[in-house]
Amino acid sequence: MSVAATMPRFLEMERKYGSLIRGMRASRRTQASGPQKHGGARYSQFMTLRGGMSRLIDAPRDSLPAESVHLNTPITKLTRTHRGWCLEDRGGRRRVADAVVIASPARHAAPMLRRLDPRLADQLASIEYASCAVVSLAFRRDQIKAPLNAFGFVVPHVERRFILSCSFSSEKYEGRAPGDTVLMRVFIGGAMQQSLLRMPDEQLLELAHWEVADLLDIDGDPIMRHLTRQLHAMPQYHVGHTRRIAEITERLDAHPTLALAGSSLTGVGVPGCIASGKQAAARVLAGLHQSTPTPPTTMSSRPPSPPSLSPPSNARVVSP
Numbered sequence: 001m002s003v004a005a006t007m008p009r010f011l012e013m014e015r016k017y018g019s020l021i022r023g024m025r026a027s028r029r030t031q032a033s034g035p036q037k038h039g040g041a042r043y044s045q046f047m048t049l050r051g052g053m054s055r056l057i058d059a060p061r062d063s064l065p066a067e068s069v070h071l072n073t074p075i076t077k078l079t080r081t082h083r084g085w086c087l088e089d090r091g092g093r094r095r096v097a098d099a100v101v102i103a104s105p106a107r108h109a110a111p112m113l114r115r116l117d118p119r120l121a122d123q124l125a126s127i128e129y130a131s132c133a134v135v136s137l138a139f140r141r142d143q144i145k146a147p148l149n150a151f152g153f154v155v156p157h158v159e160r161r162f163i164l165s166c167s168f169s170s171e172k173y174e175g176r177a178p179g180d181t182v183l184m185r186v187f188i189g190g191a192m193q194q195s196l197l198r199m200p201d202e203q204l205l206e207l208a209h210w211e212v213a214d215l216l217d218i219d220g221d222p223i224m225r226h227l228t229r230q231l232h233a234m235p236q237y238h239v240g241h242t243r244r245i246a247e248i249t250e251r252l253d254a255h256p257t258l259a260l261a262g263s264s265l266t267g268v269g270v271p272g273c274i275a276s277g278k279q280a281a282a283r284v285l286a287g288l289h290q291s292t293p294t295p296p297t298t299m300s301s302r303p304p305s306p307p308s309l310s311p312p313s314n315a316r317v318v319s320p
């Protein structure tokens with residue numbers, strides 16, 4: 001993986017201080033000597049939305065006019081016409097838009113853009129993805145003998161185990177499970193153990209249970225279990241990713257009303273995706289101001305509203 005693309009802060013630390021340990025010591029010293037914050041929100045590393053992550057999608061959907069939202073309508077082709085961008089969906093329907101933000105994974109953006117710019121499409125198509133399975137398991141608290149004094153754990157490859165990590169959802173966030181119950185999510189697969197995903201669901205469920213039972217000294221069967229397969233869901237920022245993104249950005253310069261957003265580009269986590277979405281919205285709005293002397297023809301009858309830059313109102317902070 002490219003350190004520059006996945007953990008730029010660490011690279012900067014190593015450059016500035018000569019080693020990561022020295023860099024961490026220095027940042028601790030700076031934090032300790034900095035002004036103490038009294039009022040306001042204290043953001044911990046872990047934050048989620050009340051009601052689950054799907055709120056992030058449902059909220060903007062619900063705030064838009066129903067006729068301007070087209071769910072389950074994959075776009076297959078994007079072309080530039082004298083009227084603007086023409087989007088063609090899988091059913092062959094066409095819509096015209098003044099500006100387009102493609103927020104799909106890069107491997108889906110590539111075929112849309114192939115006719116417009118084959119090199120851009122090639123660059124997007126070359127971003128690789130890994131898959132994983134997520135097994136959610138719930139236990140009664142008294143079934144678990146190991147102390148749950150962490151938010152979970154990651155398993156280095158050298159341990160030769162069949163799970164990548166385990167996150168204690170109920171310990172990280174309020175309201176994820178009743179008080180006498182522990183909910184955990186076990187991750188299996190990833191780039192290093194793709195072949196495990198060939199296993200049928202039942203075996204993956206058992207594998208996850210067997211591994212956590214062994215590591216956390218758990219008695220008996222889970223009281224709830226659930227499996228989801230996240231196929232091609234994790235973009236891999238291999239060495240060269242930052243160069244590739246620089247070229248993608250340069251090629252997009254030819255199209256000020258077209259932008260890309262999402263995890264394939266500059267940040268694999270949700271905060272990175274939100275930041276890239278805001279940047280993409282700002283970019284196409286600027287492009288529209290540059291290129292439209294007449295009022296734009298939008299997909300909906302309502303004029304586009306500027307992107308909101310405030311954090312979601314239902315964001316919740318959970319302190320460690």
Ligand SMILES: Cc1cc2nc3c(=O)[nH]c(=O)nc-3n(C[C@H](O)[C@H](O)[C@H](O)COP(=O)(O)OP(=O)(O)OC[C@H]3O[C@@H](n4cnc5c(N)ncnc54)[C@H](O)[C@@H]3O)c2cc1C
Pocket residue numbers: 073074075076103104105108132134230233234261262263264267268269270271273
């Ligand atoms: C198992 C797992 C755990 C994770 N845990 C965390 C975590 O704890 N914290 C964190 O910050 N991040 C986490 N992530 C990463 C985070 O989930 C992703 O970064 C984020 O969901 C990616 O969002 P996205 O909008 O870029 O892509 P997606 O959520 O994949 O959305 C892309 C959308 O594009 C649509 N689409 C695809 N093709 C087309 C097309 N042709 N036309 C129109 N639409 C199309 C898809 O239907 C989809 O809705 C996790 C990821 C995984 C896989």
